[in-house]
Amino acid sequence: MENKLIVSLSPHVHGGDSVQKNMYGVLIALIPAFLVSLYFFGLGALIVTATSVAACLFFEWAIVKFLMKKPATTICDGSAVITGVLLAFNLPSNLPIWIIILGALFAIGVGKMSFGGLGCNPFNPALAGRVFLLLSFPVQMTSWPLVGQLTAYADATTGATPLALMKQAIYGDTHALSQLPDAFSLFIGQNGGCIGEVSALALLLGLVYMLWKKIITWHIPVSILVTVFVFAGIMHLADPEKYVSPVLQLLSGGLMLGAVFMATDYVTSPMSKKGMLIYGVCIGLLTVIIRLFGAYPEGMSFAILIMNAFTPLINTYCKPKRFGEVAKKK
Numbered sequence: 001m002e003n004k005l006i007v008s009l010s011p012h013v014h015g016g017d018s019v020q021k022n023m024y025g026v027l028i029a030l031i032p033a034f035l036v037s038l039y040f041f042g043l044g045a046l047i048v049t050a051t052s053v054a055a056c057l058f059f060e061w062a063i064v065k066f067l068m069k070k071p072a073t074t075i076c077d078g079s080a081v082i083t084g085v086l087l088a089f090n091l092p093s094n095l096p097i098w099i100i101i102l103g104a105l106f107a108i109g110v111g112k113m114s115f116g117g118l119g120c121n122p123f124n125p126a127l128a129g130r131v132f133l134l135l136s137f138p139v140q141m142t143s144w145p146l147v148g149q150l151t152a153y154a155d156a157t158t159g160a161t162p163l164a165l166m167k168q169a170i171y172g173d174t175h176a177l178s179q180l181p182d183a184f185s186l187f188i189g190q191n192g193g194c195i196g197e198v199s200a201l202a203l204l205l206g207l208v209y210m211l212w213k214k215i216i217t218w219h220i221p222v223s224i225l226v227t228v229f230v231f232a233g234i235m236h237l238a239d240p241e242k243y244v245s246p247v248l249q250l251l252s253g254g255l256m257l258g259a260v261f262m263a264t265d266y267v268t269s270p271m272s273k274k275g276m277l278i279y280g281v282c283i284g285l286l287t288v289i290i291r292l293f294g295a296y297p298e299g300m301s302f303a304i305l306i307m308n309a310f311t312p313l314i315n316t317y318c319k320p321k322r323f324g325e326v327a328k329k330k
Contacts, residue, residue, distance in 0.1 A: 019118070022266070023078025025215045029206035030085055030261065036188075036202040037089070037195040042150025044093030045195040051097050053084030055104030063113045079118045083107055086126035089196020089257060090301070091133070094145045094156045099137055103129040123308045124268050127301050134301075144192040161192045162252040163297035166244055170292060177244065186251035196257055203256040216264045219276035220283075224259040225250060227284025235292060243292065255287065258300035268308040275311075275318035283307050 037045035060080040064072045074080070087107050091100065107129030115121045134141045144164075145156035160168075160179070168176035181191045189199025197203075210216045232246035249255070254262075263269060263283055270279045283303045290299025 019079070020077045022215050023082055025210065025213050026082055026261065027078060027085065029209045029215070030082075030089075030196075032202035032205045033089065033196045033199060033257070034085070036199040037093070040147040040189055040198060041093035041145065041195050042152070044145060044149070044153045044156060047097070047153055048091050048093055048095055048100060048195060049085060049088040051100045052088035052091070052104055053081055055101045056080045056084035056087065056108050059105050059108040060113065063109060064117075068113070068117075074117060077118070080108065083112065083125045083129075086196070086261060087129045089261075090126065090130040090194050090254065092141065092144050092193075093195045094143065094152075094154060094158070095133075095140055096154070099133060099140055102136075103133040106132040119267055121267055122311070123305055124262055124265050127262055127305055131301055131305060146192055147190055147198070159192050161297070162186060162248070163193075163291065166248075166252065166291070167297040169244070170242055174241070177241075180244070180248065183247055183251060186248065191252075194254060194257075197254040200251045200256045203260050207260045210260075210264075217273070217276070219273050220264050220269060220280045221259045223277045223280025224263060224284045224287075225255075227281045228255060228288055231285060231288045235288070249288070249291070253291075253298045254300045258283075258287075258304055262300075263304050263307075268311055270311055270314045270318060272315070272318045275314040278314055278318065279307055279311065282310070 034045075034049065037049070057075050057080050061072045061075050064070050064074060084104060087103055088100070091103070107125040110132075111123055111125035111128030112118065112121045143158045144161050145152065146159045149156045162180055165176045165180050185191055187200050189202065191198055207221060211218060228249055229246040232243070232249040235243040236245050259280075263280065270276050283300075286303035286306060287299045290296060290302055296302070
């Protein structure tokens with residue numbers, strides 16, 4: 001009998017990864033930031049996170065079951081939970097519950113399910129929900145409770161965030177920079193802001209865990225951080241009395257949260273390593289431009305959403321070489 005070599009289509013060996021495994025890996029990486037938020041914001045952080053996660057799970061279940069007429073099995077893959085956690089991490093700890101629920105509805109209903117569900121959405125759902133709330137409820141979304149009010153929620157005392165002080169300095173308030181927390185306070189999280197963004201240390205621990213587990217690669221977060229450091233450093237050297245040091249820029253606001261957990265979203269980021277680097281550099285540039293020259297103190301959310309829109313274009317022009325393809329001679 002004639003022997004035949006049968007070659008099947010790739011992949012030939014399963015790597016062991018799955019959507020559920022990676023999603024719950026990201027949730028484990030978010031635990032340090034969540035614990036820090038509980039330590040500094042207490043009851044408010046717990047209420048905001050629990051409400052956001054519960055609302056995201058409910059809306060995904062209801063939309064799949066009653067509007068899409070499909071079995072609601074997707075709520076177990078972890079994606080809705082991550083959307084809820086990341087949305088909560090982008091909110092102040094005193095935000096009213098009904099506003100959180102509206103944000104979850106927009107994130108899941110408009111940002112995710114209206115495009116067909118997980119894998120089809122062009123924009124990060126949690127960021128879409130956050131920007132929707134920021135544009136719809138600017139006062140509530142920019143009232144930042146001071147750290148240490150563990151039992152306060154709706155009646156928490158508010159104050160300026162480091163990014164707000166930096167913006168005041170850019171507008172000519174020479175005393176604003178003297179009120180900035182030191183780099184160590186920003187690093188551990190002892191400053192005002194969204195509940196999940198305040199501690200750079202906790203977010204970097206999550207980055208190390210995801211790199212160790214190979215959930216993400218280094219290309220996007222490192223390219224964002226390096227770009228921000230270089231661009232902010234140039235501006236600081238040009239006018240140190242107006243622009244803060246690049247270290248303070250890296251440790252302030254949602255930069256670490258966005259670079260580590262938001263920009264690295266599988267669905268909305270480029271597939272090739274070259275594309276990831278281009279994507280990360282552009283996010284870093286846009287973030288600094290919006291922070292220094294835009295109307296909003298923070299530019300990370302807008303920068304990521306803008307580059308989400310360019311991801312298909314980046315994928316088109318940064319395709320990896322096909323296996324076995326022979327380069328054409330010029």
